[in-house]
Amino acid sequence: GTLYAKWIEYVPTIAEVKAMAEGTETQVSGVVTFIQGKNVYIQDATGGMLLYMAAEPTFAVSQKVVVKGSTKIYGGAPEVANCVEVSAEAGEMPAPIAFESLTPLVTDSTLKYFGQLVKVPGVVITEYDSYNNPTVKDALGNTAKCYRMVLDPTVAPVGSKITVTAVASWYNGFQFVGDAAKL
Numbered sequence: 001g002t003l004y005a006k007w008i009e010y011v012p013t014i015a016e017v018k019a020m021a022e023g024t025e026t027q028v029s030g031v032v033t034f035i036q037g038k039n040v041y042i043q044d045a046t047g048g049m050l051l052y053m054a055a056e057p058t059f060a061v062s063q064k065v066v067v068k069g070s071t072k073i074y075g076g077a078p079e080v081a082n083c084v085e086v087s088a089e090a091g092e093m094p095a096p097i098a099f100e101s102l103t104p105l106v107t108d109s110t111l112k113y114f115g116q117l118v119k120v121p122g123v124v125i126t127e128y129d130s131y132n133n134p135t136v137k138d139a140l141g142n143t144a145k146c147y148r149m150v151l152d153p154t155v156a157p158v159g160s161k162i163t164v165t166a167v168a169s170w171y172n173g174f175q176f177v178g179d180a181a182k183l
Contacts, residue, residue: 011066014115015046018078020071028080029066031091032059033117034167034178036148040065040083041115041167041177043094048115048167050079057085064091075171077114093117096165102142106174113168118176121163128153136164136176145175149182 009027012020017028028049030042038053042065051067052074059065069083096119099105105113105120123136126143132150137143146164156162166178 013046014042014044014049017049017071017080018047022071022073024071025068026071026080027066027068027086029064031064031094032061033093033115035061036177039177041169043116047112048117050074050077050115050169051083052079052081053083053085055084059085059088062091062093063088077111077170101140102136102138102144102174103140105168106142106144108168108174111170114170116168117165118168119163119165122161123164125151125156125158125160125162127158134162136162147175147177149176149178149180151180 011027011029014028014030017026020026030044032040033043034041035057040051040053040057042049042051065088066086067083068086069080072079072081094117096117099118099120102120123138125134126137127135132153134146134151135143136146164176165182166176169175169177
């Protein structure tokens, strides 16, 4: 038989995209771990990243997507902005990275864990903001805000011990982003 070459466009890994200069036009691919409006978090074997979509995405959490946009630093963290969808297909959610405390996350100045799904057991709710997003504290005194994770303070009052499974995010400091159903 005759073999024919098939050329496909190379899509950089998330780590490669994070290393690009700000303003670089690129594609990036990963499994969607969280969506909030036009903010989409994706993860691949090399890390996680925030995408800011040009329009509301049509894909869903757990799908593997390819988008194109331009690299940007926003609030101190890397993202790909003005993203447009290229493709989406079935994917598999990555397993969360397990931590015993918040220390490696809140001290992560290199943003190694940024955009990745993480799990921290045994944190205590210390307060709620005006939207009912909890702030949690670990046994070592580290605190983190759970952004977009609205809870009912009558069901989980201040002092409740919970496990947080969410995306490690950064906006001028560490925070969790995710779905309250994962608390």
